[in-house]
């Protein structure tokens with residue numbers, strides 16, 4: 001076995017507060033509207049990827065959560081091709097002496113998530129962002145990478161930056177201007193807290209790629225949304241984030257999630273991502289806010305039933321208690337709240353009565369408590385590598401908390 005060139009990196013999940021839904025070009029993954037997201041902290045949710053190159057490798061290979069997958073997948077091929085093209089361009093343009101031997105080498109890619117690949121937990125975004133970022137390190141590519149990650153999965157382009165990120169839809173036919181940009185870094189709004197309420201660990205019914213195709217073909221609400229609603233909301237949301245106006249941020253977030261799910265219902269045949277637990281979370285948030293006469297929490301839902309809640313640090317312990325009260329977990333079911341510590345408070349009878357919902361036992365299996373976090377980074381610790389000296393997946397790939405396999409869609 002010849003010497004390996006190995007790099008390991010990690011990348012974050014992102015949650016859109018202005019949703020991307022619908023493409024104007026399927027292969028290049030060009031969207032019909034811009035979108036905006038918050039990058040979640042990698043201490044709680046991340047993808048880790050190791051890429052190795054060696055003269056000894058006979059073919060490109062990929063393993064996801066320890067299981068070998070089909071490397072000929074078109075979106076994976078797009079990312080590999082683009083990175084190799086940029087590496088070649090760099091060598092030809094500016095540095096002919098660059099050690100380019102590895103350019104002709106095959107790659108082994110191994111990727112794992114530190115969170116269960118439950119419905120709608122955006123594993124493809126973190127996965128493709130991590131893949132592209134790691135390949136770029138291996139091949140010495142220093143270019144803008146969001147346009148490449150976008151060709152793996154649209155939402156992945158936003159995971160290349162930390163904090164608050166927008167994906168500008170762009171105008172050009174070749175997609176060169178359809179890129180992600182940071183709006184504010186993760187340090188901008190330290191009081192902002194995020195809760196992922198894991199409602200169901202089932203795989204989502206209709207994947208986002210095919211779901212949005214049907215929506216583009218059949219929903220006139222989606223057309224109206226993309227043309228008339230989102231452009232204004234992008235401006236308002238950017239301003240709300242810049243001035244840390246929680247009420248404005250939260251209202252826009254809820255309205256945009258609701259409109260996205262309305263376009264799913266307007267799709268023919270209709271698509272349902274929310275279930276009865278999701279609907280109860282929606283009622284709970286509105287009743288909680290109504291009780292205080294101000295917007296203290298908001299929700300957003302992607303292509304699955306899990307809720308993502310945004311709130312401010314000062315309201316977090318009480319809101320978590322509210323969730324615990326109306327979705328009582330199994331008593332022996334492990335820790336209900338995982339991730340960042342949440343303090344304990346007692347709930348007032350007055351608040352419980354004001355919310356006035358029938359409790360749904362075990363409706364939520366657990367909560368991941370997190371905050372906004374940074375973009376991808378190189379993992380220097382060699383013990384974290386996922387490929388052994390033989391270039392094959394090692395023990396680190398057998399993650400204890402990854403019951404499902406994240407296939408690249």
Ligand code: DP6
Pocket residue numbers: 015016018019020021029035124152153154155156208209210301302303409
């Ligand atoms: C509802 O990025 O998963 O999460 O581009 O086809 O891979 P493809 O779709 P994907 O869609 C994400 C849709 C969403 C909204 C969002 O993240 O903006």
